[in-house]
Amino acid sequence: MKPNTSFSFLKNNYLAPxxxxxxxxxxxxxxxxxSQLYTFLLSLYDQGKEKRLIAVILNHLDLGFAHFLESLDRLIAMNLLEVYETEEGxxxxxxxxxxxxxxxxNVAYQKLLEKKIGEAAVRDLLPEKPEGEKRKVNFASVFGIDGVSTHQKKTSSFSLEHFKQLMARDGLRFENEQEDLLVLYAITEEKNWTWYETYLLAKETAANLIISTKRMRQKLTQQPQEKGKDEFTPQERAIIREAKNKSSLQFLAGIKKxxxxxxxxxxxxxxxxxAQLGLLDEVINVILLLTFNKVASANLNEKYALKVGNDFAYEGIKTAEEAVLKIRQRQDSHTQKAKEKATKSGQATGKTNVPKWSQPNYTNQTSQEEQADLEQQKRALLEKLNQGGE
Incomplete structure (x- = not known):
C-alpha cells in the first residue's frame, strides 16, 4: 500500500453519518x-462508482502516510472498517x-474506554436496564410462517461474569484488573478459546493467588522439548521432573525441611x-536449587536468586529444561575460564620451589669477578662465625 494506491467502496454499503x-x-x-478518517471515508461514499488515490485522504486530512496506516489499523481492529486488497487497488x-x-x-471495549476517560465517566454512559417483563411476539404467528426463528442472541466468547465467579471460588484476584482483562481478552481471541480455557491457564500460572498475565504469556510461548534423554544426566532429569511437579513454595519448603x-x-x-518477572514455577524451582547448592546454608541467598532470576527473565528462559541447560552452560564457561587463567598464570610467573642449580641442564653463568667477590664475602662470613658472631 502506497499513497498512489487507489481505493473504492463496496456497493450498497451506505452508513449514516x-x-x-x-x-x-x-x-x-x-x-x-x-475518528476523522472514519468520518471522512463515510462522507466520500459513492456506491463504488469512483476510484480515488489514498493521497486524496492524506491531503484532505493533512495526514502523514505512517499516521494514516496507524489510523486505518485502529478502525480495522475496532471492527469499523474492512479493507480488501486487490490487484486494482x-x-x-x-x-x-x-x-x-x-x-x-465487549469486555475489551469497556476496559479500553475506562483507560481513556475513567470508570466514573463510563458508568455515566452505561445504558439503563429496563424494568418489568418484556413483551414477546412470535415471528411465525404474526407473519404466518411456520418453523422460522429470527432470534439470534449474540454471545461473547469471554464471559467476565463467569470468569469472576470462578476467581471468587478459587480465591484469585487481579493485580490490575483493567490491564489484566485486556490481556485475558486478547489471549482468548488469539487462541480462539472459551473464557473457561483462558481461566484454567490463569489459574495454573497465578502467583500468590494473583493472576499473572506475564506468566500466562510465558506459558503460551513454551516450545515442546525435543531434547532426547541423553541430553540430560539422570540427576538433571530428576531435578527437571521435580521442578515441573511442584509449586515454587512447595519446592522451597521441601528443601528447607x-x-x-x-x-x-x-x-x-x-x-x-x-514470579513478578514473569518466570514460571518450574524455572523458579531450578533457580532455588542452584542457589542453595552455592552455599552450605539453611537459608536462601536471596540476592543471588534475584540476580539469576533477572538474567533468566532477560534471556527468556521459559522451561526447567532451558534453565538446567543454561546453568550447565554457565558452569562449563566458568570452568574453562578458570583453566585458562591458571594456565596463563603458570606460564607468566614460572614460579617453582626447586632451585635452578639443581636442574640437570643448569649452566653456571657467573663471571670471574663475581666469583671472586662471592669468595671474599664467604671468607668474611666464616671469620665472623669463628669469632663467635661478633
Whole structure:
C-alpha cells in the first residue's frame, strides 16, 4: 500500500453519518486522527462508482502516510472498517458501530474506554436496564410462517461474569484488573478459546493467588522439548521432573525441611519477586536449587536468586529444561575460564620451589669477578662465625 494506491467502496454499503454512539464510545479509543478518517471515508461514499488515490485522504486530512496506516489499523481492529486488497487497488467496506448495550458487552471495549476517560465517566454512559417483563411476539404467528426463528442472541466468547465467579471460588484476584482483562481478552481471541480455557491457564500460572498475565504469556510461548534423554544426566532429569511437579513454595519448603528449617517471610517475597518477572514455577524451582547448592546454608541467598532470576527473565528462559541447560552452560564457561587463567598464570610467573642449580641442564653463568667477590664475602662470613658472631 502506497499513497498512489487507489481505493473504492463496496456497493450498497451506505452508513449514516456517525452519531452520539460513535462520538462517546469509539472516539476516545480511536483518537482524533482515526475518528476523522472514519468520518471522512463515510462522507466520500459513492456506491463504488469512483476510484480515488489514498493521497486524496492524506491531503484532505493533512495526514502523514505512517499516521494514516496507524489510523486505518485502529478502525480495522475496532471492527469499523474492512479493507480488501486487490490487484486494482483497495476496497473499503464499512461496519456500523455497535449500540451501547452491545459495545459494553465487549469486555475489551469497556476496559479500553475506562483507560481513556475513567470508570466514573463510563458508568455515566452505561445504558439503563429496563424494568418489568418484556413483551414477546412470535415471528411465525404474526407473519404466518411456520418453523422460522429470527432470534439470534449474540454471545461473547469471554464471559467476565463467569470468569469472576470462578476467581471468587478459587480465591484469585487481579493485580490490575483493567490491564489484566485486556490481556485475558486478547489471549482468548488469539487462541480462539472459551473464557473457561483462558481461566484454567490463569489459574495454573497465578502467583500468590494473583493472576499473572506475564506468566500466562510465558506459558503460551513454551516450545515442546525435543531434547532426547541423553541430553540430560539422570540427576538433571530428576531435578527437571521435580521442578515441573511442584509449586515454587512447595519446592522451597521441601528443601528447607531437608535442612531442618522453615520458609521465612523474606524467602516468600523472593518467590513473589521472581514470579513478578514473569518466570514460571518450574524455572523458579531450578533457580532455588542452584542457589542453595552455592552455599552450605539453611537459608536462601536471596540476592543471588534475584540476580539469576533477572538474567533468566532477560534471556527468556521459559522451561526447567532451558534453565538446567543454561546453568550447565554457565558452569562449563566458568570452568574453562578458570583453566585458562591458571594456565596463563603458570606460564607468566614460572614460579617453582626447586632451585635452578639443581636442574640437570643448569649452566653456571657467573663471571670471574663475581666469583671472586662471592669468595671474599664467604671468607668474611666464616671469620665472623669463628669469632663467635661478633
Amino acid at each position: 456517525t452519531g452520539a454512539s460513535f462520538t462517546h464510545l469509539y472516539g476516545p479509543i480511536l483518537g482524533v486522527q482515526a 483497495l476496497q473499503f467496506r464499512f461496519v456500523p458501530p455497535l449500540e451501547a448495550n452491545q459495545f459494553f458487552a 531437608a535442612r531442618k528449617a522453615v520458609v521465612t517471610q523474606s524467602e516468600r517475597q523472593v518467590i513473589s519477586d521472581l
